[in-house]
Amino acid sequence: MSRNYGAGSRVMSEAAKLLLNKKFAGSDQSIADISQRFRKFCIYAEPFCVKKLENITAEIVIQYGQHLQKGIDSGLYKTSSLPKNLISSINTIMHLAIGDKWKTVRPGKDCGIQARSYIPKESKALSEGEHNEAISKLNDDRLSAIMNLQRSFGLRFKESCLLDAKAALRHAKKYNEIKLISGTKGGKPRTVPCDQYGFDALKKAAAVQDGRSLIPTGQTYKEFHTWCYNRATAVQLGGFHSERHFYAQERYTELTGAPAPINAGWTKSERISNLSIMLKIDFEKAKEIDAAARLQISIELGHQRAQITRTYVG
Numbered sequence: 001m002s003r004n005y006g007a008g009s010r011v012m013s014e015a016a017k018l019l020l021n022k023k024f025a026g027s028d029q030s031i032a033d034i035s036q037r038f039r040k041f042c043i044y045a046e047p048f049c050v051k052k053l054e055n056i057t058a059e060i061v062i063q064y065g066q067h068l069q070k071g072i073d074s075g076l077y078k079t080s081s082l083p084k085n086l087i088s089s090i091n092t093i094m095h096l097a098i099g100d101k102w103k104t105v106r107p108g109k110d111c112g113i114q115a116r117s118y119i120p121k122e123s124k125a126l127s128e129g130e131h132n133e134a135i136s137k138l139n140d141d142r143l144s145a146i147m148n149l150q151r152s153f154g155l156r157f158k159e160s161c162l163l164d165a166k167a168a169l170r171h172a173k174k175y176n177e178i179k180l181i182s183g184t185k186g187g188k189p190r191t192v193p194c195d196q197y198g199f200d201a202l203k204k205a206a207a208v209q210d211g212r213s214l215i216p217t218g219q220t221y222k223e224f225h226t227w228c229y230n231r232a233t234a235v236q237l238g239g240f241h242s243e244r245h246f247y248a249q250e251r252y253t254e255l256t257g258a259p260a261p262i263n264a265g266w267t268k269s270e271r272i273s274n275l276s277i278m279l280k281i282d283f284e285k286a287k288e289i290d291a292a293a294r295l296q297i298s299i300e301l302g303h304q305r306a307q308i309t310r311t312y313v314g
Contacts, residue, residue, distance in 0.1 A: 003015075003052050003054070004052050004053045004054070004097075005053055005054065005097045005098060007019050007053070007097065010052075012042050012050075012051060012052050012053060013035070013038060013039045013042045015052075015053060016035060016038045016042075016053070016093045017031075017035045019093060019096040019097060020034060020035055020092075020093070020096065023096045024092070024096060033085075033089075034089045034092055034093070035089075037085055037086045037088075037089035038089045038090060038093055040086060041061075041064060041086065041089070041090055044064055044067065045060060045064070048060060048063075053093070053094070053097050056090070056094060058103060058105050058110070061087065061090050061105045061111075062105060062110050062111050064086075064087070064090075064111075065083070065087050065105070065107055065110065065111020065112065065113055066111055066112060068083035068086060068087070068111070068113060069083065069111065069112050069113050069114065071083065072113065072114070083107065083113050084107040084108075084113055087105060087107040087111060087113070088107070090105070091104050091105060120262060120311065120314065122262070123245065123249065123260075123262045123263055123314075124241070124242050124245045124312075125242055125243075125245035125246035125248075125249050126151075126242040126243060126245075126246055131147070131151065131243070131246070134147070134235065134237050135147065137235035137237070138231055138232070138235055138237070140231065141204075141207075141208045142208050142214060142216070143228060143231060144204070145165070145201070145204050145205040145207075145208050145214060146160045146161060146205075146214055146228070146240070147160075147240060147243055148200075148201040148204060148205070149163060149165070149201050149202075149205055149214075150240055150243035150244055150247070151197075151201070151243040151246050151247060152194075152195075152197050152198040152200075152201040152202075152247070153178060153192045153194070153198060153201070153247065153300075154192065154244050154247035154248060154251070154297075154300055154301050155180070155192075155244070156183065156184075156185070156241075156244065156302070157225070157228075157239075157240045157241070158183040158221070158225075159180055159182070159183040159184060159302075160214065160240075161183065161213060161214050161215055161221060161224060161225070161228075162182035162183040162213045162214075162215070162221065163178075163180070163182065163183075163205070163213060163214060164182075164209075164212055164213055165202050165205035165206040165209050165213075165214060166206045166209055168202055169199070169202040169203065169206050172194040172198065172199060172202060176193060176194050177191045177192060177193050177194050178191065178192055178194055178198070178202070179191050180192065180302070182213070184302055185302050185303075188302065190299065190300070190302050192300050193300075228240075244301065244312070245312050247301075248260070248297050248301060248309060248312035248313050249262065249263060249312065249313050251293075251296070251297050251300065252293055252294075252297060252309075252313045255289075255292070255293035255296060255297070256275065256279070256289050256290065256293045257278075257279060258275050258278050258279060260312075260313040260314055261274075261313060261314035262312075262313055262314030263314075266314065268310075268314075271290065271314070272286050272287050272290060273286075275289070275290055291306060294306040294307075294309040294313070297309050297312070297313070
């Protein structure tokens with residue numbers, strides 16, 4: 001058998017790409033992502049004389065994983081997701097090359113790649129005053145509508161731009177919720193409850209909509225995205241994600257009857273005990289309420305992971 005398990009190239013990174021194109025049952029984007037991540041490993045491994053797939057061992061992959069963990073510790077990576085994906089790309093290539101003969105290297109247990117616990121000390125949400133000031137400075141009905149949608153439903157910027165507000169309003173009148181399909185992460189649809197603020201936001205958005213979404217007729221999403229962020233920069237508005245933080249914090253209060261820990265100044269270690277005191281319930285019940293609220297918020301934000309709410313609500 002020729003070099004790189006007969007993949008068709010003597011260059012390790014190119015052989016990996018050929019294996020992906022021949023054997024991997026994934027999208028073109030997934031193939032591109034895995035190929036790019038594997039190239040990073042090739043660069044790392046070359047000084048250790050790992051220049052072909054046959055040279056790859058669990059030991060060198062674990063060594064690479066430990067190297068990536070140092071990047072997490074130093075702040076090079078904001079989360080552990082990228083390092084874990086880098087290790088996963090190697091496992092994918094090796095399974096394509098030699099099948100079950102390759103024993104999967106586990107990023108956590110084998111390499112010690114641990115997630116950084118990121119809990120902000122200050123809220124990133126726009127207050128009502130800051131929101132109104134931003135709307136005034138932007139002085140654009142369409143941007144105003146988009147920000148109100150994000151604030152009322154916790155939408156990502158892309159989701160708010162691609163929303164068919166007219167159809168969403170009709171749906172909300174029947175079911176008191178909106179259904180998100182376009183622009184969602186991973187293409188996964190979800191529903192978000194609609195209250196009076198949501199109805200107001202939908203009505204204003206529907207009034208400025210002149211096509212199938214809030215993107216102006218004749219513009220692509222990319223063109224509109226660039227224009228919106230240029231406008232935000234011009235008025236010194238960092239971005240639009242702060243509206244999503246506001247939604248999450250408001251929902252936490254609605255679901256628990258208590259302020260979001262980030263607004264109350266509660267640390268991770270004291271938030272449950274403080275919640276139990278505020279709600280006059282025992283610790284375990286407070287723990288259940290907090291966990292249920294976080295899971296619900298994560299679902300409404302389109303994450304499906306309760307842990308992600310730490311970034312939003314503390």
